[in-house]
Amino acid sequence: MNFKKSMITVTSLMVALTVVLSGCGSNNSGASSSSDKGSNPSANAKKEDSKSLVIYSNSVSDGRGDWLKEKAAAQGYKLEFVEAGGGDIANRLIAEKNNPVADVVFGLSTVDYEGFKTQGLLEKFKPAWSDEITAGLNDKDDYYHSLVKQAIVLIYNSKLYNEDTAPKDWTELWKKSEFQNKYDSPSAFGGATIRAVLAGILVRYQDPNGEYGISKEGWDEIRSYLKNGYHAAQGEDFYANLASGKSPLGPMWSSGIATREEKYGVKAGIVKPSIGVPFVVEQVAIVKGSKNLEAAKQFVNWFGSADVQGEWSKKFTTMPANEKALATAAKEIKDLDASLKPQNIDWAFVAKNMNKWVEKIQLQLLP
The missing domain is CATH 3.40.190.10 (Periplasmic binding protein-like II)
Structure with missing residues (x-):
């Protein structure tokens, strides 16, 4: 019985439907400030700082994080990842509610985001690509939106x-x-x-x-x-x-x-x-209290777009939630998606x- 109780203590810390826990990323840096009082940064430096974002995710392993950093850098973003399992990310976001460190969270599952939404951890935002997502996957109140099925x-x-x-x-x-x-x-x-x-x-x-x-x-x-x-x-x-x-x-x-x-x-x-x-659906959302809200919105608009998600699918064999991206995915991915009926789950x-x-x-x- 003691063993079972200890297991419950562990599992109760985890929000459901997270993929197997990754090792917690070692990253103590927050979002960069937009100015440096000790120097006189150039306009370009200020612009770079204004597009610096801290991102929490359980979906940056196997080269995903490196690929995303490189692609985002070409758009002017400077990304810092905190990588952990879904339960660890949930605990961290809750602990940081009054002084958030993250700007964006992606990966995890719908169940996690429902919990974040209930606890007031997410910023309401409707990305430009939201209408391209398979019906029923996005949050109807626009607190989170779907990337991968x-x-x-x-x-x-x-x-x-x-x-x-x-x-x-x-x-x-x-x-x-x-x-x-x-x-x-x-x-x-x-x-x-x-x-x-x-x-x-x-x-x-x-x-x-x-x-x-x-x-x-x-x-x-x-x-x-x-x-x-x-x-x-x-x-x-x-x-x-x-x-x-x-x-x-x-x-x-x-x-x-x-x-x-x-x-x-x-x-x-x-x-x-x-x-x-x-279907476990990986979502993306902006963390309420982000220090870089406008850059976070721009990043989400870019990252979830059909072009980027289409590239993401080709590189990492994912099933895009964005139907325009899915149309460009590998044939075996499209065939599998077409063959499976999503169960109606609240x-x-x-x-x-x-x-x-x-x-x-x-x-x-x-x-």
Whole structure:
């Protein structure tokens, strides 16, 4: 019980649907001031300082940050990144609410931004490209807007299953005996992928009179999901197990499939439930109290544009939320996007309840 409680303490610090935590970036510098009292800067220096921005993100690894710095510099921006996981970024923004350091935050997920919005951490702003975003992804009140779509899908080893023999929905995993003990069942709940899976299941059983907004039937379904799957030992890799057939079914984020197919030599089939699949959407927003508000607005207008997001997609194989950018993306990305139906999920409801759901699961429902 002590172990479970300690796990809850950790997970409660994390806002749902963040991707696996990155190491916290070592960056103590804030936004540069627009003047230097100790010298007489040139007009060009002042202009450069006025376009200096501090950016918080969990999405600048694998060369993304370096690429973005270089491209932004050509536009006159000087970017300083603070890189961390979604939970760490959320905690930092909350702690800095009365004296913000960041100008812009991007990456993370809709659930995080719903939390930031509720706590008054974001500046209201409608970018020039907002109408180019797939309907339903932006915040309707214009506090955050969408950059990248990440589908959270149930995949299978295509050497062992095909469209006819694979499950048609998540619920078949634990309800049909042929899939029991064949799918990866989670034991940790801090990552964005598994939290999106939980959301996709639980929102089907919303009940205003139920515990944390979920009916008893919904909690029974989660209990069965956790009980009847394969529980990997510490250190086991899900994709290695999928390739070997040890657990040939389980969750994966869409942009992570291609590299793993190449690494493990197995083609993944994707389950496409009629209800749709959860999408974790990376957003961008301006931090309320930014010391460089106008530059932050200009940067967001530039970064989220179809041209820049189209380049970002080509370089990092992302699925753009900007439909003009998506039109220029690689064929396999466009084909995947066209083939997946987004599940209708009330992310504000999820954001309000996710930490309580995880706490209940860890204390009461884990086998």
